[in-house]
Amino acid sequence: MVTSSSEADRGVVADYVVVGAGAMGMAFVDEILSHSDAMVALVERRNRPGGHWNDAYAHVRLHQPSFFYGLNSAQLGSDHIDEVGPNQGLSELASGAEVLAYYDHAMQRRFLPSGRVQFFANTEYRDGMAIVGPSGETFELTARVAVVDASYMKVTVPSTTPPRYEVGDGATVIAPNALASCVNPDGYVIVGAGKTAFDAIMWLLDQQVAPDSIRWVVPRDSWLINRAVTQPDAGFKIGDQLQIIAEADSVESMWLDLESAGQMLRINPDRMPDMYRCATVTEIELEQLRRVTNVIRMGRVRRITQSSIDLDDGSVETTPGTLHVDCTADGLERRPVVPVFDGRRITLQTVRACQQVFSAALIGYIASRTDLNEAAKNELAGVIPHPDTPMDFVSSSMAHIHNVGRWSRDAGVTRWMAEARLNPMGGGGGPDLGLAIAAVAKLEAFLAE
Numbered sequence: 001m002v003t004s005s006s007e008a009d010r011g012v013v014a015d016y017v018v019v020g021a022g023a024m025g026m027a028f029v030d031e032i033l034s035h036s037d038a039m040v041a042l043v044e045r046r047n048r049p050g051g052h053w054n055d056a057y058a059h060v061r062l063h064q065p066s067f068f069y070g071l072n073s074a075q076l077g078s079d080h081i082d083e084v085g086p087n088q089g090l091s092e093l094a095s096g097a098e099v100l101a102y103y104d105h106a107m108q109r110r111f112l113p114s115g116r117v118q119f120f121a122n123t124e125y126r127d128g129m130a131i132v133g134p135s136g137e138t139f140e141l142t143a144r145v146a147v148v149d150a151s152y153m154k155v156t157v158p159s160t161t162p163p164r165y166e167v168g169d170g171a172t173v174i175a176p177n178a179l180a181s182c183v184n185p186d187g188y189v190i191v192g193a194g195k196t197a198f199d200a201i202m203w204l205l206d207q208q209v210a211p212d213s214i215r216w217v218v219p220r221d222s223w224l225i226n227r228a229v230t231q232p233d234a235g236f237k238i239g240d241q242l243q244i245i246a247e248a249d250s251v252e253s254m255w256l257d258l259e260s261a262g263q264m265l266r267i268n269p270d271r272m273p274d275m276y277r278c279a280t281v282t283e284i285e286l287e288q289l290r291r292v293t294n295v296i297r298m299g300r301v302r303r304i305t306q307s308s309i310d311l312d313d314g315s316v317e318t319t320p321g322t323l324h325v326d327c328t329a330d331g332l333e334r335r336p337v338v339p340v341f342d343g344r345r346i347t348l349q350t351v352r353a354c355q356q357v358f359s360a361a362l363i364g365y366i367a368s369r370t371d372l373n374e375a376a377k378n379e380l381a382g383v384i385p386h387p388d389t390p391m392d393f394v395s396s397s398m399a400h401i402h403n404v405g406r407w408s409r410d411a412g413v414t415r416w417m418a419e420a421r422l423n424p425m426g427g428g429g430g431p432d433l434g435l436a437i438a439a440v441a442k443l444e445a446f447l448a449e
């Protein structure tokens with residue numbers, strides 16, 4: 001959007017000033033459009049909506065079905081079931097390009113034509129001021145209702161985040177974005193063990209790179225969600241999950257039972273994972289990842305030089321011609337929990353574990369409710385921080401069950417849930433109450449231990 005000189009002189013006043021047009025900011029604004037007549041000023045330092053998807057590597061795809069990603073008002077993709085590739089037999093996953101096109105479409109065909117959204121691209125928000133990048137022009141942005149921080153989750157991707165370790169002169173360390181332009185190196189070292197690393201390895205194998213040419217630095221092993229249970233008609237098999245939790249004897253046996261039931265996966269069945277970050281894979285991907293057997297388990301990388309990779313627990317050799325692919329950006333880091341509704345500030349956070357977009361949409365709906373005071377709104381928006389360890393699954397599952405209970409006691413939220421495309425659990429009546437109570441009791445016992 002071009003800022004007129006009158007805006008620069010007088011500033012802009014809107015009901016909501018939303019900072020960040022990533023997936024969360026977009027989902028919030030979409031709900032405001034659907035459930036209120038409020039005016040929105042949406043401020044984004046990038047050139048277009050879509051947030052971190054603008055910086056992703058070319059082969060990136062959603063990790064969860066397109067079916068429940070994006071905005072409630074418009075389906076992303078179709079009801080297509082993939083017929084080829086590692087996701088075959090499962091609901092389609094939008095590519096990064098498709099995600100960006102979807103948000104551009106929403107901006108051009110819904111947000112701007114509504115006459116209720118002003119979009120300030122290339123514009124930085126700082127302390128009530130908008131600073132337009134190219135011109136350096138500044139103007140005041142005033143929110144009648146609230147400033148919405150849609151940047152609080154601080155998503156980081158490798159292409160915009162320097163490696164978390166030292167890189168010596170002459171060592172070749174790249175982000176996955178540069179993989180396609182590198183020709184025939186001595187070999188590959190994938191640094192990191194999250195979803196970005198999985199994507200890099202899958203891409204290399206797909207290009208017929210021999211698994212022996214790939215070494216993989218794995219600081220921590222991870223429990224992974226089986227994408228088969230995140231399908232539109234599977235609803236995460238939440239009833240089965242609660243049953244397993246309720247019957248488990250220990251946290252460890254709970255994980256093993258979740259694995260036996262096909263809900264959770266791990267790459268190396270001989271190791272008990274110490275990480276859980278909601279990374280999602282298919283069994284086909286798992287088989288492919290297992291082909292890389294040269295795994296370096298010596299902690300985190302501290303330094304890469306021309307001749308060595310120095311880790312917490314020792315060093316291994318490398319060469320200047322070896323391509324080190326940095327996949328260590330945090331993605332979603334664990335942020336301090338702050339109240340979602342706090343006077344004239346709304347901070348978008350996750351209120352259903354690992355479902356940022358659903359969460360932002362629900363918060364948007366709750367914000368639009370004029371019958372609720374701040375305390376009641378916060379009661380419906382209990383924050384569930386992003387998990388990092390298997391134990392965090394315990395606390396986030398418990399918080400999730402409590403949130404579902406609160407939502408089910410509010411008629412408006414219940415109605416919204418039933419209609420929300422972004423609700424991966426579907427609009428059904430939710431899990432059996434007795435089962436939920438038994439699961440909560442077990443989770444509390446695990447946490448007390």
Ligand SMILES: Cc1cc2nc3c(=O)[nH]c(=O)nc-3n(C[C@H](O)[C@H](O)[C@H](O)COP(=O)(O)OP(=O)(O)OC[C@H]3O[C@@H](n4cnc5c(N)ncnc54)[C@H](O)[C@@H]3O)c2cc1C
Pocket residue numbers: 019020021022023024025043044045046050051052053056060061062063064065069123124125126150151153154155156157331332354355356357
């Ligand atoms: C590779 C990858 C795949 C993923 N796949 C999935 C998936 O399948 N399903 C899922 O649910 N989640 C997925 N995620 C999680 C992802 O974090 C969320 O889906 C979502 O995209 C997060 O969006 P966001 O709006 O919080 O953050 P961002 O995308 O980072 O958006 C924040 C925006 O705020 C802007 N901004 C920040 N500060 C300012 C400021 N001061 N002024 C102006 N603008 C500002 C930034 O420029 C940015 O555009 C994935 C994440 C990654 C990295």
